[in-house]
Amino acid sequence: MSRALAVADAAAVAPQVRPPSRRHAVNDLDLHNWKQYDEILTDSLWIFPERDSSGAHKADYHGNFVPQIPRQVMMRYTKKGDAILDPFAGSGTTLIEAQRLGRHALGVELQPAVAELARSRVGQEPNVDRATIKVINEDCRSARTRIWALNFLKDLGRTHFQAAILHPPYHDIIKFSDNPDDLSNAGTVDQFLTMFDEVLDLTVSLLEPGRYLTLVIGDKYDGGEWIPLGFYTMQRAAAKGMTIKSVIVKNMAGSRAKRNVENLWRYRALYGGFYVFRHEYVIVLKKN
Template identity: 50%
Template sequence: MGKYNDLDLSKWREYTDIETDSLWIIDKRDNSGAHSGSYHGNFVPQIPHQLFSRYTKKGDWILDPFMGSGTSVIEAQRMGRNSIGIELQLDVAKEAYDRIVTEKNNDVKTKIIVGDSQTYDLNAVLNSINTDKVQFVILHPPYWDIIKFSESPNDLSNCGSINDFLDSFGKVVDNATAVLEKNRYCAVVIGDKYANSQVIPLGFYCMNLMIEKGLLLKAVLVKNFGETKGKSNKQGIWRYRALASDFYIFKHEYIFVFKKVK
């Protein structure tokens, strides 16, 4: 097995902060430094932090095709990893860039791109930085249409049906994993949704899509879902509705980890 992280196993007892269980309970968001919790639909920095600790080394290149507010890019540069973040919306990418540069690490390179991750020419990007592969891909797509991120037809949150969403997500996966080094890893962070009185298991659909593309499923992680700003003052209403009906309130999302073996 190739070495794909910087863990020194002679010190394994000291790594008390690194998750090895499949249930991740993260109570408080890391809001330190350039991290900002204000972008609707961002993930907590602890997710990329944990994944980069286990699956990357200093100097590796990490690709995030759904960069949003730049959480994984900030975490990558803190941890001495190079990174490429792609975001469809110019204003969102610019806002992320302005925060990312406030805690620049001169030992690493970061590349922020505005574009559509389904079609963006990643080989050209890698050529421009004199490399041909990335060593980790972190994918945090829109949870289909739960949050509408923009008006753009290329935005995955504007897909008209679950099949369109999976088709578009699959294009991003193909584009990104084509430049992922063999025997390295990628992760998908996603939750489910309700529609028409039933659960739409987006997580399992996306997991299956990755398996069908030949990626090896290495982990199914369940992470607690913090209260979103929108829902925090409506907790009682949701509980009443759940008790009065037949559904449960989502309190978890998934992190699926895959290895590229061919």
């Protein structure tokens, strides 16, 4: 028997040793079984025909985003038991998804009634993994919010959050309140960006190095000009020591503001020389 045949025969009967599991440091995915993760999107175009309305999720709060966004982000960039910061909690969409996935989360909401709504909806969702979910009624730029956040982390035995998901107002497209601390009441785009900078200062300082911040935002059209809020805010975030990892375009089909006035918006677009908004951005950045 030749040496080559002997080696081949030995290889045929040798036990197959599975290499160590390839797991990311920031998620629970086993890349040896990557084909099993059909639910996780990896393309930069996200099309959701309709929002997830299961469980405690509802679409009645004007301006809330679809639950599929925070779900995708958490599956990709967090592990079970991680802590997530949501500076713009709204009616609790991110918090509900965090509880479903066994992630702890702190939500910050400026409006007292909306903060209570978020608490109520989180309470309606089963908490199988006993995740700690807290909603505070504060300005997400304030020193009080930092104290709340540090105490929240301390109770979990942590010093930083492992992810941050931000869904700020798209400047003044929707007026959420009369509170001057509300970013939707910023008088100009520059003032909006200055206020958003302050949100980033607090959020990034509380984020663990090497972990991810996700920004969900759309642009606006004002005074005959397209205002690229997505790019402006992305640049502000990158300037805080963040690396831009992905810019995802997500469809906005069925926007409540345009749902019943399609022909009017089509006429306005033809007359004004612009295109009707059908997308928003999901921008992923990594803290250096």
